[in-house]
Amino acid sequence: xxxxxxxxxxxxxxAPADAAREFVEIGTTHLEVGGELPSVTVxxxxxxxxxxDRSNAILVCHALTGDSHAIGWWERLIGPGKALxxxxxxxxxxxxxxxxxGTTGPTSVHPDGSEYRCRFPxxxxxxxVTVQKRAMESLGIDRLYAVAGGSMGGMQAxxxxxxxxxxxxxxxxxxxxxxxxxxxxGFNEIVRQAILRDxxxxxxxxxxxxxxxxxxxxxxxxxxSFLSEAALESKFGRRLQDKRTPDYHFGVEFEVESYLxxxxxxxxxxxxxxxxxxxxxxxxxxxLTSLVGSRSKYLFTSFVSDWLYPTHQSLKMHEMALAAGLxxxxxxxxxxxxxxxxxxxxxxxxxxxxxxxxx
Amino acid sequence: xxxxxxxxxxxxxxAPADAAREFVEIGTTHLEVGGELPSVTVxxxxxxxxxxDRSNAILVCHALTGDSHAIGWWERLIGPGKALxxxxxxxxxxxxxxxxxGTTGPTSVHPDGSEYRCRFPxxxxxxxVTVQKRAMESLGIDRLYAVAGGSMGGMQAxxxxxxxxxxxxxxxxxxxxxxxxxxxxGFNEIVRQAILRDxxxxxxxxxxxxxxxxxxxxxxxxxxSFLSEAALESKFGRRLQDKRTPDYHFGVEFEVESYLxxxxxxxxxxxxxxxxxxxxxxxxxxxLTSLVGSRSKYLFTSFVSDWLYPTHQSLKMHEMALAAGLxxxxxxxxxxxxxxxxxxxxxxxxxxxxxxxxx
Numbered sequence: 095x096x097x098x099x100x101x102x103x104x105x106x107x108x109a110p111a112d113a114a115r116e117f118v119e120i121g122t123t124h125l126e127v128g129g130e131l132p133s134v135t136v137x138x139x140x141x142x143x144x145x146x147d148r149s150n151a152i153l154v155c156h157a158l159t160g161d162s163h164a165i166g167w168w169e170r171l172i173g174p175g176k177a178l179x180x181x182x183x184x185x186x187x188x189x190x191x192x193x194x195x196g197t198t199g200p201t202s203v204h205p206d207g208s209e210y211r212c213r214f215p216x217x218x219x220x221x222x223v224t225v226q227k228r229a230m231e232s233l234g235i236d237r238l239y240a241v242a243g244g245s246m247g248g249m250q251a252x253x254x255x256x257x258x259x260x261x262x263x264x265x266x267x268x269x270x271x272x273x274x275x276x277x278x279x280g281f282n283e284i285v286r287q288a289i290l291r292d293x294x295x296x297x298x299x300x301x302x303x304x305x306x307x308x309x310x311x312x313x314x315x316x317x318x319s320f321l322s323e324a325a326l327e328s329k330f331g332r333r334l335q336d337k338r339t340p341d342y343h344f345g346v347e348f349e350v351e352s353y354l355x356x357x358x359x360x361x362x363x364x365x366x367x368x369x370x371x372x373x374x375x376x377x378x379x380x381x382l383t384s385l386v387g388s389r390s391k392y393l394f395t396s397f398v399s400d401w402l403y404p405t406h407q408s409l410k411m412h413e414m415a416l417a418a419g420l421x422x423x424x425x426x427x428x429x430x431x432x433x434x435x436x437x438x439x440x441x442x443x444x445x446x447x448x449x450x451x452x453x
Numbered sequence: 454x455x456x457x458x459x460x461x462x463x464x465x466x467x468a469p470a471d472a473a474r475e476f477v478e479i480g481t482t483h484l485e486v487g488g489e490l491p492s493v494t495v496x497x498x499x500x501x502x503x504x505x506d507r508s509n510a511i512l513v514c515h516a517l518t519g520d521s522h523a524i525g526w527w528e529r530l531i532g533p534g535k536a537l538x539x540x541x542x543x544x545x546x547x548x549x550x551x552x553x554x555g556t557t558g559p560t561s562v563h564p565d566g567s568e569y570r571c572r573f574p575x576x577x578x579x580x581x582v583t584v585q586k587r588a589m590e591s592l593g594i595d596r597l598y599a600v601a602g603g604s605m606g607g608m609q610a611x612x613x614x615x616x617x618x619x620x621x622x623x624x625x626x627x628x629x630x631x632x633x634x635x636x637x638x639g640f641n642e643i644v645r646q647a648i649l650r651d652x653x654x655x656x657x658x659x660x661x662x663x664x665x666x667x668x669x670x671x672x673x674x675x676x677x678s679f680l681s682e683a684a685l686e687s688k689f690g691r692r693l694q695d696k697r698t699p700d701y702h703f704g705v706e707f708e709v710e711s712y713l714x715x716x717x718x719x720x721x722x723x724x725x726x727x728x729x730x731x732x733x734x735x736x737x738x739x740x741l742t743s744l745v746g747s748r749s750k751y752l753f754t755s756f757v758s759d760w761l762y763p764t765h766q767s768l769k770m771h772e773m774a775l776a777a778g779l780x781x782x783x784x785x786x787x788x789x790x791x792x793x794x795x796x797x798x799x800x801x802x803x804x805x806x807x808x809x810x811x812x
Contacts, residue, residue: 127701216701276685276709280677283710287673287717290703291666293652307650311667314646315674318639323763326635332740340738342486342575344649344730348737350635351642358646371703378707379699381691401760404682 115139115162115196120228123191129215132205136229137162137189137196141172142180144235151235152178152451153226154187155243155250157437158316158373159365161195162187170440177444177451183239190250191225192217192372200298200368211368212298219246219380223253227261240264240451244436245403246377252411255390256382266447268395269436271407272414273381278402281319282374285312289367298368309367310358317357322399322432326350385411385418392422393450395443397435423450474498474521474555479587482550488574491564495588496521496548496555500531501539503594510594511537511810512585513546514602514609516796517675517732518724520554521546529799536803536810542598549609550584551576551731559657559727570727571657578605578739582612586620599623599810603795604762605732608739611770614749615741625806627754628795630766631773632740637761640678641733644671648726657727668726669717676716681758681791685709744770744777751781752809754802756794782809 115137123134139162144151154164154172164187165172172178178185189197192214200214230238241262243251248270255265274282289295292308321329330350334340346352392415396408405426415422427442429435436443474496482493498521503510513523513531523546524531531537537544548556551573559573589597600621602610607629614624633641648654651667680688689709693699705711751774755767764785774781786801788794795802 127699212703273691275682276689276691276707277677277680277682279691279707280673280685280709280713283707283713284670284673284677286703287714288647288670291670293666307652307667308670311643311647311650311670314639314643318636318643321636323634323636323760326639330635332632332635332638340486342738344571344645344734348635348638348642350639354639354642355646375703379701401682 117196118229118232120225120232123221123225123228125215126218126220126224127216131198131215134191134198134225135196135202136198136225138186138229139163139165140184140186141165142182142184144184144233148235149237150182150239151184151186151230151237152240152242153230153238153254154178154185155226155241155247156187156190157243157245157247158377159361159370160247161193162189167437170438171444171447176440177447178242183451186230186233186235188226188229190246190373191222192369192376194366194369197225199366200372201366212371214368214372217372217376219249219253219376220257222376223250223257226250226254227258230261236261238262240266242266242447243270244268245270245433246373249377249380252382252385253380255388255392256385259387259389262390264391264393264450266393266395266450267408267411268443269397269400269403269408269433270411271403272383272411274378275407279378281315281402282378284315285374286371288312288315289371295367300367303362305367306362309362309365309370310355312370313358313361314354317354319402320433322401322430324399324430325432325434328430329353382414385414385420388415388418388420390420391450391453392420393446394422394424395436395446396424396426397431397433397439398426398428399430400433400435402433476555477588477591479584479591482580482584482587484574485577485579485583486575490557490574493550493557493584494555494561495557495584497545497588498522498524499543499545500524501541501543503543503592507594508596509541509598510543510545510589510596511599511601512589512597512613513537513544514585514600514606515546515549516602516604516606517736518720518729519606520552521548526796529797530803530806535799536806537601542810545589545592545594547585547588549605549732550581551728551735553725553728556584558725559731560725571730573727573731576731576735578608578612578735579616581735582609582616585609585613586617589620595620597621599625601625601806602629603627604629604792605736608736611741611744612739614747614751615744618746618748621749623750623752623809625752625754625809626767626770627802628756628759628762628767628792629770630762631742631770633737634766638737640674640761641737643674644733645730647671647674648730654726659726662721664726665721668721668724668729669714671729672720673713673717676713678761679792681760681789683758683789684791684793687789688712741773744773744779747774747777747779749779750809750812751779752805753781753783754795754805755783755785756790756792756798757785757787758789759792759794761792
């Protein structure tokens with residue numbers, strides 16, 4: 095399969111500093127596994143217009159390190175005339191609970207006046223979804239035309255359909271799963287250990303920039319797992335970085351090394367290490383074994399080259415939907431971009447999504 | 454494919470402290486990319502008896518973090534009546550140049566009386582092989598009946614056939630490649646960055662135990678990449694570690710987390726961080742594009758579930774051998790153990806190896 099190098103641009107267009115984020119307060123929130131947050135703020139962004147009967151809202155849920163700026167990281171799917179058509183739909187995206195991009199998380203201020211850090215309670219995907227639901231209610235949206243998300247966002251979308259079966263009509267879930275495999279838990283655990291074992295982490299009470307070494311190394315692990323072998327071969331091969339012969343040292347020699355360092359270092363400037371601990375934990379705990387009770391229609395997509403969230407996991411969700419007597423379809427898409435394909439594919443994924451939303 | 458859990462025992466039986474290692478001094482060694490080592494010691498072990506015409510020697514080359522104790526890590530292949538039959542062959546294994554298990558490396562003493570650490574020169578796979586060749590000469594072995602190795606050991610075996618075409622008759626190369634892909638370089642780079650970014654690394658001049666956090670995290674990355682998704686599923690699934698419900702914290706929850714921590718921590722007690730930097734660098738530089746000049750016969754094996762050293766890399770080596778007019782065969786083995794299969798498989802791999810050695 096030919097790989098279009100033009101698709102390998104930055105795949106994370108998170109919110110610029112001056113993004114038009116809005117905020118909604120949802121008050122005290124009791125958490126699934128215990129504890130409560132006395133006050134929760136939800137950051138969100140929206141595009142398009144909510145119609146008069148409030149029936150055209152689509153909630154978009156972000157992946158692990160995304161944020162409410164869905165029109166950035168899913169620009170190929172969201173916009174006028176695109177699959178998530180802002181001429182037809184009111185598209186809304188929130189930053190998840192536990193995040194560090196506007197919604198309450200470990201960097202938020204505890205009632206005692208200092209940051210939560212690791213006093214923040216353990217949260218689950220169900221908590222993220224419950225917070226989103228209450229945010230939607232605050233916006234006057236009682237029912238979603240659809241909920242959509244990839245990777246961690248797909249877990250939230252799936253969980254919406256069982257947590258609030260009367261509040262969601264359709265779920266589009268791409269490159270995701272109903273429960274992390276030990277491989278996925280393992281990758282997340284390496285990310286956590288890179289942070290937890292960094293002497294600058296200090297039990298979460300770091301002065302910023304904090305455990306940047308661990309955070310960067312963890313991000314490198316993530317980025318390598320987001321790409322396929324073929325994508326890495328096409329993108330970098332064995333090319334050296336700005337030179338024709340190696341320098342024979344432990345600095346950057348190969349382009350792929352430069353890429354990983356760039357991604358790792360850049361990430362430390364925009365993401366909080368504690369937040370990453372909480373969010374990865376939440377998705378490792380996530381486990382849905384049945385969709386009984388849901389009343390949603392489903393569209394699942396997965397990508398041949400995505401070895402991090404492989405097709406059999408999407409098939410399993412699809413089979414769970416069928417077993418619950420629900421309308422469901424699954425499409426495997428043959429693109430070579432690895433897990434990142436769910437962000438990069440604005441063609442095949444989009445076509446199926448458009449048809450699904452038109453049903 | 455059914456997975457035999459009995460095969461998931463420790464796959465790294467490296468030399469016990471009282472191992473019967475022997476040592477040979479090979480003197481000054483000039484290195485491929487410049488510099489020299491004024492004195493090189495090679496640690497080796499051997500099993501079986503060298504025959505009178507010294508024609509039954511098989512050199513076994515270890516993988517990244519292995520050592521001369523081949524009868525430990527390849528016990529399923531080496532021994533009386535096994536494929537590497539110690540009743541017929543004289544099996545010899547060395548610790549590689551740059552290692553930390555007896556052969557000269559960064560922990561060795563520089564002529565100025567203190568350890569080399571990162572004053573150690575950059576080494577290559579060719580240097581490892583050259584040092585092995587001179588060690589063999591010191592043992593009175595001018596010609597190898599065969600050279601054998603998996604993963605990094607396979608690279609050495611392959612390089613032997615072009616570096617010393619008159620000194621090797623057969624090469625058995627399993628789960629290896631002629632050049633690292635960017636994915637493989639990327640995994641190694643993450644291991645290096647975990648060490649280099651650990652504040653305890655101190656430009657290599659650490660007091661022991663040194664950068665244990667980075668070294669452990671790097672090892673966790675390694676271990677995850679050595680297993681297949683199916684092997685992880687079979688070995689751990691989503692089982693919790695010694696409990697029925699999660700504790701909801703960042704300590705060990707899942708069995709796979711305990712496994713990774715155990716592997717990571719154990720590794721820091723037996724391996725030197727600088728040594729790992731040098732050896733991973735060496736295999737990332739390794740790149741053979743032709744086997745012209747070799748006079749060896751080849752047997753390549755690879756494993757369906759090995760996504761770290763995938764079959765297409767073994768096929769490429771096989772095609773290089775055929776293109777050079779040499780006898781070569783390649784066998785892909787359908788076992789679910791991931792990259793570790795080359796250590797665990799004492800049946801299929803062994804059968805092909807036995808036939809190859811009998812030709």
